[in-house]
Amino acid sequence: MPADTRSLSPLLAIFRFLLPYRARLLAAGGALAFTAGAKLFLGRGIQLLLDEGFGGGTSTDPRNAISVIIVIAGAMALGTFLRFYLVSWLGERVSADIRKAVFDNIIRLNPGFFETNRSGEIMSRLTTNTSLNIKSGPSHFGSKVASLPICDFSL
Numbered sequence: 001m002p003a004d005t006r007s008l009s010p011l012l013a014i015f016r017f018l019l020p021y022r023a024r025l026l027a028a029g030g031a032l033a034f035t036a037g038a039k040l041f042l043g044r045g046i047q048l049l050l051d052e053g054f055g056g057g058t059s060t061d062p063r064n065a066i067s068v069i070i071v072i073a074g075a076m077a078l079g080t081f082l083r084f085y086l087v088s089w090l091g092e093r094v095s096a097d098i099r100k101a102v103f104d105n106i107i108r109l110n111p112g113f114f115e116t117n118r119s120g121e122i123m124s125r126l127t128t129n130t131s132l133n134i135k136s137g138p139s140h141f142g143s144k145v146a147s148l149p150i151c152d153f154s155l
Contacts, residue, residue, distance in 0.1 A: 014094065017094045021090055021094070024089065025090060027082075028082075028090060031083035032079075034075070035080050038072055038075040038079055039076060042073070042076070045069040045072045049062070099127075102126055103126070106122065
């Protein structure tokens with residue numbers, strides 16, 4: 001396998017399409033960090049339930065501990081929703097911008113290009129490739145990155 005096919009440098013070209021959406025990108029990163037933090041606090045909520053809820057002397061201690069776990073779970077749900085929404089939105093916008101840039105480039109090509117290449121096949125490939133990128137990339141990437149802090153900090 002040639003060395004240039006394993007290079008990640010072609011992905012750097014995508015970052016210029018992300019630049020117009022810096023605020024949304026930062027918001028998605030913030031939602032990711034918030035969700036990861038909430039996942040880490042869930043362990044603390046369970047510890048609170050076991051130590052003070054079941055080991056405490058009053059009947060309100062378990063209710064308080066369960067309330068804390070419910071609040072943490074709600075925070076996780078809100079953070080996960082925001083992260084998924086923002087990452088999906090970014091994926092759609094970046095994909096649309098890439099598609100527009102490619103179509104604009106195709107329109108500027110010399111007519112001789114279309115004599116040797118079938119334009120319908122080119123457009124079909126572009127549409128299929130961008131659709132696959134939308135469906136596979138952004139949503140799965142965010143969930144994988146969200147799991148990293150748990151692996152690091154739980155040890």
